[in-house]
Amino acid sequence: MPPARAGRWPVAQPYDMGEPMPQQPATGPGGMPPAGEWAIETRGLTKAYRGGQLAVDGLDLVVPRGSVFGFLGPNGSGKTTTIRMLMGLIDATAGSARVLGQPMPAAGRRVLPKVGALIEGPALYGYLSGRENLRRFDAADPDADPRTRDARVDRALERVGLGAAASKKARAYSLGMKQRLGLAAALLQPRELLVLDEPTNGLDPQGMREIRALVRELAADGTTVFLSSHLLDEIEQVCTHAAVMARGRLITQGTVADLSATVLGSPGPGRLTVTTPDPADAVRVLKEHGLTGLQTTDDRVTGELPEADDGTGPPELADINAALVHAGVRVRGFGTERATLEDVFVQLTGEGFDVAG
Amino acid sequence: MSQAEGVLRRPRPLWSLGLLRSEITTTFRRWRTLALLAVLAGVPVLVGIAVKIETGDGGPGGGGGQGGPAFISQVTHNGLFLVFTSLAVTLPFFLPMSIGVIAGDSLAGEAHGGTLRYLLVAPAGRTRLLLVKYATTLTFCLVATLVVALSALATGALLFPLGEVTLLSGTSISFGEGLLRALAIAVVVALSLIGLAAVGLFVSTLTSSGIAAMATTVGLLITVQILDTIPQLSAVQPYLFPHYWLSFADLLRDPVYWDQLQKNLGLQALYAAVFGSAAWARFTTRDITA
Numbered sequence: 001m002p003p004a005r006a007g008r009w010p011v012a013q014p015y016d017m018g019e020p021m022p023q024q025p026a027t028g029p030g031g032m033p034p035a036g037e038w039a040i041e042t043r044g045l046t047k048a049y050r051g052g053q054l055a056v057d058g059l060d061l062v063v064p065r066g067s068v069f070g071f072l073g074p075n076g077s078g079k080t081t082t083i084r085m086l087m088g089l090i091d092a093t094a095g096s097a098r099v100l101g102q103p104m105p106a107a108g109r110r111v112l113p114k115v116g117a118l119i120e121g122p123a124l125y126g127y128l129s130g131r132e133n134l135r136r137f138d139a140a141d142p143d144a145d146p147r148t149r150d151a152r153v154d155r156a157l158e159r160v161g162l163g164a165a166a167s168k169k170a171r172a173y174s175l176g177m178k179q180r181l182g183l184a185a186a187l188l189q190p191r192e193l194l195v196l197d198e199p200t201n202g203l204d205p206q207g208m209r210e211i212r213a214l215v216r217e218l219a220a221d222g223t224t225v226f227l228s229s230h231l232l233d234e235i236e237q238v239c240t241h242a243a244v245m246a247r248g249r250l251i252t253q254g255t256v257a258d259l260s261a262t263v264l265g266s267p268g269p270g271r272l273t274v275t276t277p278d279p280a281d282a283v284r285v286l287k288e289h290g291l292t293g294l295q296t297t298d299d300r301v302t303g304e305l306p307e308a309d310d311g312t313g314p315p316e317l318a319d320i321n322a323a324l325v326h327a328g329v330r331v332r333g334f335g336t337e338r339a340t341l342e343d344v345f346v347q348l349t350g351e352g353f354d355v356a357g
Numbered sequence: 358m359s360q361a362e363g364v365l366r367r368p369r370p371l372w373s374l375g376l377l378r379s380e381i382t383t384t385f386r387r388w389r390t391l392a393l394l395a396v397l398a399g400v401p402v403l404v405g406i407a408v409k410i411e412t413g414d415g416g417p418g419g420g421g422g423q424g425g426p427a428f429i430s431q432v433t434h435n436g437l438f439l440v441f442t443s444l445a446v447t448l449p450f451f452l453p454m455s456i457g458v459i460a461g462d463s464l465a466g467e468a469h470g471g472t473l474r475y476l477l478v479a480p481a482g483r484t485r486l487l488l489v490k491y492a493t494t495l496t497f498c499l500v501a502t503l504v505v506a507l508s509a510l511a512t513g514a515l516l517f518p519l520g521e522v523t524l525l526s527g528t529s530i531s532f533g534e535g536l537l538r539a540l541a542i543a544v545v546v547a548l549s550l551i552g553l554a555a556v557g558l559f560v561s562t563l564t565s566s567g568i569a570a571m572a573t574t575v576g577l578l579i580t581v582q583i584l585d586t587i588p589q590l591s592a593v594q595p596y597l598f599p600h601y602w603l604s605f606a607d608l609l610r611d612p613v614y615w616d617q618l619q620k621n622l623g624l625q626a627l628y629a630a631v632f633g634s635a636a637w638a639r640f641t642t643r644d645i646t647a
């Protein structure tokens with residue numbers, strides 16, 4: 001299981017305002033390799049593509065080992081650019097990055113065999129079969145043992161559900177099949193870190209469920225998973241941590257629970273929703289129980305549960321329900337809603353649809 | 358984890374050979390590569406048939422005029438000369454064009470398809486990948502030349518008599534020695550192409566479009582071939598990579614004239630060094646965004 005992180009994990013710009021820096025033990029005495037608390041750690045990472053505009057601007061990202069880390073942001077916010085820098089595909093304009101405790105891109109030869117990556121979708125040799133594609137990528141890995149190659153390739157194919165289509169030419173694969181093959185390439189070896197850029201893109205619902213299950217399984221084995229996606233409930237379902245980017249800047253990062261709490265400013269018990277054919281009566285009863293911000297839309301009544309600051313503690317939900325029924329309100333549905341990651345995301349990055357230029 | 362690492366981190370010095378083998382098999386399994394080789398194999402057959410038809414019509418062979426490619430008048434007497442003729446016919450354009458296709462596409466094609474980024478995060482290593490690509494292109498140079506030579510030998514043996522070989526200097530050597538000289542010529546022709554292969558590799562590092570890199574390399578080849586024929590440019594011509602290409606004929610003299618052969622090989626080595634270094638400088642610093 002991912003190690004539970006005691007205490008507060010830094011939320012929003014972890015390095016500012018006197019908050020102690022997450023200590024990455026540098027090379028210890030006697031040249032011991034750093035233990036490495038962070039799977040990924042960047043400082044002031046910046047990239048300006050030719051043309052000058054900053055695609056990534058002073059990124060300070062820390063991804064704890066063992067976490068499933070959701071990397072969020074609107075289109076063009078710099079997620080893929082960040083991943084390219086982490087993988088040594090492009091040079092940073094400024095700043096530095098460490099992956100698995102080692103500097104990138106300098107230590108790529110040592111680090112990358114321990115990293116599986118899916119970057120901007122899969123890329124395959126159309127004229128080779130799925131199996132031959134994997135054999136080729138495996139041959140490019142200096143740490144891959146050619147004697148176990150066949151077994152590992154077959155296992156990776158099974159894992160993504162491509163066992164039956166392994167001999168088909170990749171040209172004839174559907175989008176989802178290509179995506180699965182790309183994932184299989186990332187799973188050819190046991191990895192310490194998986195970097196997945198929109199891994200569920202193009203997958204059918206079963207495929208998405210399988211990927212989620214796969215991510216959980218890998219995380220349970222101790223693999224850190226760094227996952228960029230637009231599918232927020234996707235991230236919410238699997239991620240322990242998340243960061244949000246917009247226009248190349250990191251807006252916030254932290255545990256998923258902390259994010260919902262801090263960003264939406266609603267650490268309280270949340271909103272109560274009652275579905276009833278008698279909304280007017282329901283509003284009256286709920287008001288008596290101290291709920292605020294009551295709203296009625298058709299047969300749904302929602303309201304903010306009161307804070308537990310008067311010493312009496314928050315009202316017991318069952319009591320409210322009983323009171324409604326006593327007052328003759330016919331209740332169809334009753335329950336609290338927590339803020340979703342989608343709310344967090346929209347709150348942070350704005351409602352606008354247009355991509356930042 | 359440390360035990361797993363111990364297993365994983367065993368040094369594997371032969372790993373680069375595994376990558377090279379993967380690259381060579383991948384290249385030679387492509388339909389495009391096979392089509393190029395098929396075209397190259399077809400040229401000697403066409404030349405052989407053309408010579409046969411012409412001499413069949415025109416009575417006794419050997420008269421056949423002084424025009425046409427080198428050695429063509431000797432082919433009717435000795436099928437082995439079809440090897441020399443075919444290499445002389447394909448060397449100015451067909452052979453280098455196919456090298457331009459393979460070399461130009463080597464990195465640009467991978468960049469275009471996006472597979473380059475996965476090879477690099479595998480991590481193949483940029484220098485190593487570049488060396489593997491160059492080695493594969495050189496392998497293709499040799500295979501392509503041998504395909505022309507063997508196709509010519511087979512066609513020559515089928516259509517014409519074989520026998521003693523009369524050299525350009527007038528002396529005769531046995532058929533066996535003639536075969537050896539043919540092999541030596543094929544190797545020299547293959548080596549003549551390594552300069553162009555380096556140019557193509559360099560062009561391939563400049564772009565993410567395989568088609569553009571192939572077209573540029575082939576275009577450069579044609580331009581340089583034309584420059585090589587303009588008399589006013591005689592001062593620079595000794596530095597153009599195709600300038601000494603046809604010097605392979607000097608291997609058919611007794612004694613062999615080494616001067617031009619050496620100049621050719623020296624020039625090819627120079628091109629390989631210059632453009633190989635340029636390709637390395639470019640590829641190891643390039644942003645891979647495709």
Ligand SMILES: Nc1ncnc2c1ncn2[C@@H]1O[C@H](COP(=O)(O)OP(=O)(O)OP(=O)(O)O)[C@@H](O)[C@H]1O
Binds near residue numbers: 074
């Ligand atoms: N090769 C490139 N050359 C120039 N600019 C680029 C290049 N790639 C990306 N950019 C720019 O960098 C910015 C960030 O792009 P990036 O691909 O990192 O976004 P992203 O967060 O991955 O978006 P998406 O969610 O659409 O995948 C964008 O403004 C984009 O226009």
Ligand SMILES: [Mg+2]
Binds near residue numbers: 079080081120197
């Ligand atoms: Mg992206």
